[in-house]
Amino acid sequence: MTSLSDLPLRDTLVGKQPYGAPQDPVPVSLNVNENTHPLPEAVVADIAASLAEAVRGVNRYPDRDFLQLRAALAGYLGHGLTAEQLWAANGSNEVLQQVLQAFGGPGRTLLSFTPTYSMYPLLADGTDTAWRPVERPADYALTPDFVAAALREHRPNIAILCGPNNPTGTPLDLDTVLAAYDAFDGILIVDEAYHEFDAERESAITLLPGRPRLLVSRTMSKAFAFAGVRLGYLAADPAVIDALRLVRLPYHLSALTQAAAQAAIRHSGEMLATVADIRAQRDRLAAALTALGYLVHESGANFLLVGGFADPTAVFETLRAQGILIRDLGIPGHLRLTAGTETETTVLIEAIAALAPR
Ligand SMILES: *Cc1c(COP(=O)(O)O)cnc(C)c1O
Numbered sequence: 001m002t003s004l005s006d007l008p009l010r011d012t013l014v015g016k017q018p019y020g021a022p023q024d025p026v027p028v029s030l031n032v033n034e035n036t037h038p039l040p041e042a043v044v045a046d047i048a049a050s051l052a053e054a055v056r057g058v059n060r061y062p063d064r065d066f067l068q069l070r071a072a073l074a075g076y077l078g079h080g081l082t083a084e085q086l087w088a089a090n091g092s093n094e095v096l097q098q099v100l101q102a103f104g105g106p107g108r109t110l111l112s113f114t115p116t117y118s119m120y121p122l123l124a125d126g127t128d129t130a131w132r133p134v135e136r137p138a139d140y141a142l143t144p145d146f147v148a149a150a151l152r153e154h155r156p157n158i159a160i161l162c163g164p165n166n167p168t169g170t171p172l173d174l175d176t177v178l179a180a181y182d183a184f185d186g187i188l189i190v191d192e193a194y195h196e197f198d199a200e201r202e203s204a205i206t207l208l209p210g211r212p213r214l215l216v217s218r219t220m221s222k223a224f225a226f227a228g229v230r231l232g233y234l235a236a237d238p239a240v241i242d243a244l245r246l247v248r249l250p251y252h253l254s255a256l257t258q259a260a261a262q263a264a265i266r267h268s269g270e271m272l273a274t275v276a277d278i279r280a281q282r283d284r285l286a287a288a289l290t291a292l293g294y295l296v297h298e299s300g301a302n303f304l305l306v307g308g309f310a311d312p313t314a315v316f317e318t319l320r321a322q323g324i325l326i327r328d329l330g331i332p333g334h335l336r337l338t339a340g341t342e343t344e345t346t347v348l349i350e351a352i353a354a355l356a357p358r
Pocket of ligand 1: 033051090092093094117162166188191193218219220221222227231232
């Protein structure tokens with residue numbers, strides 16, 4: 001049998017591992033930060049009707065520039081954005097990949113502040129972009145001075161600020177984004193995958209006017225409860241969108257994806273109605289774990305990074321055996337826990353409370 005090491009793989013991919021969060025069919029699945037609340041039935045029916053209509057047209061290629069969807073996304077984001085400033089792809093992972101294809105590549109570098117989203121180095125590898133991780137301060141919080149110093153020192157072609165940051169939950173302030181933008185002359189991406197959970201903070205979208213190197217990415221996979229559809233998007237200067245058009249595959253967004261996403265955006269109020277409950281569950285989980293003696297890091301997202309586990313891998317396996325899936329990211333003493341429904345959160349709290357006391 002042939003193994004991977006027998007093949008003439010690109011040098012930069014040798015020895016690398018694919019993204020691989022477990023996908024066990026367990027009753028309480030809290031390991032990839034999905035919104036675990038089901039979609040409202042009326043919304044399901046309207047999306048299904050839109051899909052049925054779209055199926056009638058699938059003998060033809062879809063709208064390559066998906067202008068209706070871009071207009072709908074611009075309307076959803078507000079701030080006076082127009083369709084020419086919007087872009088979308090099959091998940092924000094694909095959007096980020098396109099940004100790296102357009103602005104990264106051989107001889108170029110991508111910088112981000114670790115621990116952060118585990119896909120960034122994989123996307124760098126896939127596009128032959130050098131990955132330059134800079135470790136966050138002890139409390140994971142980024143300050144304007146810290147970020148500006150790192151960008152001045154390393155001068156990357158692309159930098160990503162993830163806010164709220166996955167996997168730490170750490171919120172990101174706009175003065176840090178501004179300091180980053182002014183500190184180097186490359187592309188600055190603010191990954192706002194969890195922005196809807198962080199109602200207190202303004203979006204980096206407010207900083208777009210006059211800043212053509214600033215890109216703000218979002219996704220329908222988290223708060224919007226639409227992970228299975230694969231729809232991520234980005235707001236930026238129209239010139240950036242022109243650059244992404246050079247690398248996207250023609251017709252990359254299927255007619256069905258476009259129809260489903262537009263229908264969901266028509267119901268954005270109902271789709272996002274669970275956000276308040278998820279935030280309440282996150283805060284309940286934080287209070288319960290703090291009372292049990294664990295270290296809970298500040299979070300603006302739908303998950304918590306929690307420290308104080310003597311053996312995180314053993315706790316991960318103990319919970320998995322009980323049908324509860326959480327995330328072990330290899331951060332010493334820590335695990336990442338997603339806030340689910342009230343029932344799921346209760347099951348999680350009780351399972352952790354039943355572990356050996358700390
Ligand atoms: C989940 C996540 C994404 C989005 O993934 P999709 O491809 O849109 O499903 C992007 N960035 C971060 C930080 C995430 O956690």
